[in-house]
Amino acid sequence: MSAAAEPRARKGHRDPSRLVIPTIGLVVAGFCAASVAMLNDIRQDTWDRAITGEGNLRKALSQDIARSLETYDLSMQAVADGVAEPELPRLSPRLQDMVLYDRSALGRDLGALLVVDATGKVLRSSLPAAVGTDVAGRDFFVAQRDAADRGLFVGAPFRRGSEGEEVVGLSRRLHTPDGSFAGIVAGTIRLSYFRDLFSKADIGPHGAITLVRRDGICLMRMPSATSCFGRSFAASPNFRAYIAGGSALFTGTAANDGVRRIYDFGTVGDLPLVLSVALAEDDVFAPWRAKAMALAVALTTLCAAAAMLGFALSRQIRRTAAAERDSSASEDQYRLLADHALDIIMRLDRALRRSYVSPAVRAVLGYAPEDLVGSTPRGIIHPDDWSSVLNVIAAAQETGGSAEATYRLRHRDGHYLWMEGRYNSVPGDGGFIVLLRDVTQRKAAEERLAALNAELAAVASSDALTGLANRRRFDAALAEEAGRAARDGTPLSLLMLDVDRFKLYNDAFGHPEGDACLRAVADALLTVVRRPSDLVARYGGEEVAVLLPGTDAAGSLRVAERCRAAVAALKRPHPGNAACGGVVTVSLGCATLDAGDGAPADAAALVSLADARLYEAKRTGRDRVVAHGAVLPVLPLPPDEERRLAVLAHYDAGGATARSPRLDAIAEIAARLLGAPVGFVSLVGREEVTLAGCHGVEMRRFPRDDTYCAHTIQGDDPLVVPDTRADLRFTENALTRDGVGFYAGAPLVSPLEGRRLGALCVVDTEARAALDAHQRALLVDLARLAVEDLERRRLGLDRAAADSGSEAGTEAGPVAA
The missing domain is CATH 3.30.450.20 (PAS domain)
Incomplete structure (x- = not known):
């Protein structure tokens, strides 16, 4: 380049340092714009989550209130039907009360059920002290007297008794044969029920939950306010907006406290009640405001740092450019060197x-x-x-x-x-x-990388929880050792090990303690299995596999016994494993791959045989080793097991499988009539048997494998075991060892497809004579009563479906009759 051309080139050259500040400014501005957009998205997401949670809370509360009131209403309807029954007067007073009054109507927040004549006088009551009381002036009596088709009426709240207990009355009309007014069936619900229910909801420090009648009379408001008791909200702008047919979800300012809230209104089932849940806007957006403030501080700091960086970078670019110009004259000369x-x-x-x-x-x-x-x-x-x-x-x-x-x-x-x-x-x-x-x-870097890859490979083949080899490494080692054993003609043994009743351990202590238990078991096993060629691997869950190359059947049995003893020596408490000393124990199955007769043919058969013997060890009592001999057959699952479990889940979804006082009474009657100390109503699940009613026993759940009920649901007739210790099916059963000597159970047959839900059982600690024909029939009849209670509760909790003529409602007719 000539001397004249060089100045022209430098004159046309643009200083790059001038672009640094504008570029950084654009980047920071873009970041701020993105942050603002993100804050808007977060605010919208906060709003969406708030109204979704608010709606879900209102629906959940509405369902709870509707379920409770409808259950109480069912009891009132049952009283109305019983009063109309012509056979009722022939029964003794005690039996009349048993026919009329359901125990479910005597809950903690429910008052007595009253039968009132046309003049307002109480004729009958589930609490005798109320007989003779005059309720003619109560609105729940007047409303039914003045309207023939009123249906369920929910009265205004009032205070009763000397202590001023706050209650609300409910009533249903009684008709004479010609359809005229014959009185009412009435009951009361304590407002403390709604107060306790609402207090469990998380609505923030300024939120509110209000339950009113359709005419605006307030039954309950949380937070509680004495001025709201019985007050009419009919003139409230928010209530008028809802009643006028506007949106059930809107934002408004409360007239009583001036707080701006997000309101979600809705009716409570088919009842004449309206429930509103209102979250304060300040509570909803408080977390968002905190995030916005933190982000604003961060953006301010970022802008200041970016400005400082821009100035420093611009100055450095100018210095670098000057140095490059100084060295450009000799650059070509020294480039090759x-x-x-x-x-x-x-x-x-x-x-x-x-x-x-x-x-x-x-x-x-x-x-x-x-x-x-x-x-x-x-x-x-x-x-x-x-x-x-x-x-x-x-x-x-x-x-x-x-x-x-x-x-x-x-x-x-x-x-x-x-x-x-x-x-x-x-x-x-x-x-x-x-x-x-x-x-x-x-x-050196390549060598470090190779060492790191080797270390990563070792980590990838280890179980993160226990430190044992993982399933992938076990499968590879099993295939390799099985091939070597086949080539060299050497034995290969496998131990399959499982922690006894580990699910009960997790239920009792929680999963973190369960993880600690598995690590302790793994450490105990590693103290026993120490040969370099042996492999201890976590097979899955609480199951461990121990691979013993070059070990025959006798040697594997010795190793298995040492493993079992090492775990038992930990003396780790396990209340659910009471049959094995109340400590953590393991069961083991052993199998050996060799040239002997009856030996497994390949690696897959070796695993299958060891697993089958492990199951036999668990089935025959746990805390033991099964290493040889035929595996005894186990009770097969019913052919329709999955469908049976689906029907049982249908009952459970409706809450019908919860413990019931009526089922407790049936279990007590069965035990007393058959002269046994223990009676219970069991529901057989996939892994556990749950007691829905019981007498003389405290535990609510048992492992399915340890119960006799799994056998009972296999047949149509009662299962009677006079001496469990003499029956080969139950000699090693954990319950037999715990003291069960006699068992009798009748299956609970559901009207839904005839599936068996469980059994009505009686148990004695000593062996007894078998039941005679009369006793068997009695047990079957009581089992039918238990099924009727389950069915009544299932249909009672789904009354709306029954009234609409659904399939469930069709089934309700004969059962309710």
């Missing part, structure tokens, strides 16, 4: 003597160039690598081109460096141009 400054260049003749060595050798290997000129490379090449160098030289000579290898050269102070050498053949004279580059650091 800069490119090869760290590489050593050598010239070798035909005899491999050095005729030239570049000055870079001093910085890399510590030698002066003249120290190496005239000698051959072998003197400083590592003895183990000389053959590799000869192969490279031969390859370069043969092809007439270049070849390369990585080998070690001795530094002047004695240590070796890894060098990458490229040998280029010089045509004509048989010599070479050699380019040497120091790759010691790269080689």
